[in-house]
Amino acid sequence: MAPGRADALAVTGLGLVTPAGIGVEENWQRVLSGRSCATRDETLSGRPTDFSCRVPGFDPGELLGGFASWQLERFVQLALVASRMAVADAGLDPLTWDGTRVGVVLGNSLGGAATFEEQHDTLRESGPAKVSPLLVTKYMPNMAAGYVAIDCGARGPSLVTATACASGATAVGTARDLLRTGVCDIVLAGASESALTPTVLAGLAKMGALSRHREAPEHASRPFDAERDGFVAAEAAGVLVLEREADARARGAHVRALVRxxxxxxxxxxxxxxxxxxxxxxxxxxxxxxxxxxxxxxxxxxxxxxxxxxxxxxxxxxxxxxxxxxxxxxxxxxxxxxxxxxxxxxxxxxxxxxxxxxxxxxxxxxxxxxxxxxxxxxxxxxxxxxxxxxxxxxxxxxxxxxxxxxxxxx
CATH class of the missing domain: 3.40.47.10 (Thiolase/Chalcone synthase)
Structure with a gap:
């Protein structure tokens, strides 16, 4: 049965941390410009694919504080910044909401690939005594949702969807179900990914998934073009605050659009x-x-x-x-x-x-x-x-x- 108007879900907040910028307006202006974010990537220097799309100017120490800058993996850092932006954009205050009615659903595929590669090298070169005690918690994909829930006091369901490149959309759909069934009143839904490591990109390149237009990275990603030959790998986080439309309007929230x-x-x-x-x-x-x-x-x-x-x-x-x-x-x-x-x-x-x-x-x-x-x-x-x-x-x-x-x- 198709949902009636009362079943529509309101998007009341957005948070974006992408190669197009940190923040909604910076993102939107860059996307409207049609200028690619692809550049040479020094961490991939000397490899067949030596370019990517990274978030520019992302300083976790400045944006999140010292703890987050060394104890959290980058995909979690991106998710935290995006979620804070989205909550603020929605006009919500985690200090005053009922955390038992707030859920978090975030997508992720590759977790802390950078930490895993780094610690694997440490194990091989220096032995198990030198492996970081943070390896497991920095690597686990669920930590994106876990730390976001901790950060904002969301004590409802907190989970990660892992449907590869459909994960973010799956997260929004899962959040919709939590709201429609009455389990939650507010859900932070979205996804994060940061796996621009030499090993991951080598695997994607061997699959033939990545563009080989290395002479001009800014022209490499060519969707729907006759000369397209693959994608440019990137990192990002995006979070949407979702509420039932009636609830959002009752509290006077600005509703950006409806998920129907x-x-x-x-x-x-x-x-x-x-x-x-x-x-x-x-x-x-x-x-x-x-x-x-x-x-x-x-x-x-x-x-x-x-x-x-x-x-x-x-x-x-x-x-x-x-x-x-x-x-x-x-x-x-x-x-x-x-x-x-x-x-x-x-x-x-x-x-x-x-x-x-x-x-x-x-x-x-x-x-x-x-x-x-x-x-x-x-x-x-x-x-x-x-x-x-x-x-x-x-x-x-x-x-x-x-x-x-x-x-x-x-």
């Missing part, structure tokens, strides 16, 4: 390749639209997964064209941010919220020669303004995970 629909599916096809006909993501998208009570002809904008890999963009693009036709203005913000892996679905949901709220669709960076095999209205060159009543954000992940979100104007 969500659905997930599995390809049950291949470990890394999407179904060749896009059946899984099509199933998720159609179910999310039905959940929202929205027709396929009503979608104005799509923030596509758009990884800039040859297979994903073709399969996803054909699926979007088949389901939605040529009406929606489509974008992939990965041209700017790179692929933030588990965090992608969260930050792209946030960008879709901003597109709905402000009536602007960001351009797809580096789209110079649209793939003729993809029949979509992909926004390129500059941002496009216009009324957006309904937006969709699609996410796909290794393992055949798919998720789709439907967002509408408040």
């Amino acid at each position: 629909g969500y659905a997930a599916s599995s390809d049950a096809h291949h470990a890394t390749a999407p179904h060749p006909e896009g059946r899984g993501i099509e199933q998720a998208l159609r179910a999310a639209l039905a959940d929202a009570g929205v027709g396929t002809s009503e979608v104005d904008h799509v923030n596509a997964h758009g990884t800039a890999t040859p297979m994903n963009d073709l399969i996803e693009g054909r699926m979007l064209s088949r389901v939605l036709g040529g009406r929606p203005a489509v974008t992939s913000t990965k041209g700017v941010t790179g692929h933030t892996l588990a965090a992608a679905g969260a930050i792209e949901a946030a960008y879709a919220v901003l597109a709905v709220e402000r009536g602007v669709v960001p351009p797809t960076a580096n789209l110079k020669n649209p793939d003729p095999a993809i029949d979509l209205d992909v926004v390129a060159g500059e941002a496009r303004t216009g009324r957006i009543d309904t937006a969709v954000s699609t996410s796909l992940g290794f393992g055949g995970h798919n998720a789709a979100l439907v967002l509408t104007a408040a």
